Amino acid sequence: MTIDSSLAAFQLTDAEHDLLPTDAEVQAYLDHGWYLTRKLFTDDEVDALVDASERFYGGHRDRDLPGRPPKLAYWDNSQSADVQRHNDYIHYESDEIGRILTKPIIGAVAARLAQADAIRVYQTTLIYKPPRPDEVSNIVPWHFDKHYWATSTSERMLTAFIPFHDCGEEMGTITMVDGSHLWKETGVNDTVVKHFAERDNSDLDVMLAENAAFNNVEVKKVPMVIPKGHMSFHHCRTYHGSGANVSGRPRRAVSLHLQDGDNEYRSFTLTDGTPVSYNHDVLVRKTADGRPDYADEAFCPVIWSR
Ligand SMILES: O=C(O)CCC(=O)C(=O)O
Ligand SMILES: [Fe+2]
Secondary structure, three states: OOOOHHHHOOOOOHHHHOOOOOHHHHHHHHHHOEEEOOOOOOHHHHHHHHHHHHHHHOOOOOOOOOOOOOOOOEOOOOOOOOOOEEEEOHHHHOHHHHHHHOOHHHHHHHHHHHOOOEEEEEEEEEEEEOOOOOOHHHOEEEEOHHHHHOOEOOOOOEEEEEEOOOEOHHHOOEEEEOOHHHOOOOOOOHHHHOOHHHOOOOOHHHHHHHHHHHOOOOOOEEEOOEOOOOOEEEEOOOOEEEOOOOOOOOEEEEEEEEEEOOOOEOOOEOOOOOEOOOHHHHOOOEOOOOOEOOOOOOOOOEEEEO
16 A cells, blocks of 8 residues: 555644644633634754744745735835734745644644644735834734635634744734624624724724623733743634733734635625636636635645544
């Protein structure tokens, strides 16, 4: 019998097996919509992420995106260094960051949580919050990620939030609204599919309270206190956001957005008939029936398969 070398990548060591969420932890994720992992990265791996991100901010690219999708979040050094920086497709433009983020244990944890046989990258965003307590761009308003992913069929997508250091409340860590992935939505309109940077965010606490009341629950916010090498996961319908960085140090992180193997493109339109698009739609290859292929391994590599 021959062993398919492409499958050999999706194996865990015995030590890594111990890092997987237990059945009780998977159940807690299904109930609460978030999960804090064990230590999945060594300190050296995390430090390598910091170094690679600094090289990236300095202008280094291993590869340039072949196009500029209309909704791309993309900081570059022509902009102020002291705003919150977002860079989509960091796994594509930085080989080092891409290599570390696609470590099989992360996919294996995601597969357990999403109850999926396979996990692919959907998107990655490099994030930098400068140490400026009053910087308004540092605030991440309440949102859930599925609103940006209307053209995806899956309801099981999820995100790993990966800080490059110990990350507590003083750094403006990601904060989950406990159990909100189970809420029925009220007040949905066309604006929810817009990125938070382009929305009116003045009433989001009201929106959150109204949605909670509609579901007969209270808003319970849980800040993720994440030690170096650990990460948090959230379900694509879990409301989350984050506050000011008052720590005196930059808050560095990647959001690793993941899709289960079954996810694919579907057309989605606003109430006036305008089609919604995702950045991938102008970058990835097409499927046999002409849709953007969310399994294009150039952008959406498989990181775990059973
Ligand atoms: O940067 C943050 O605090 C939140 C990032 C985020 O929205 C996400 O990981 O989905
Ligand atoms: Fe998010």
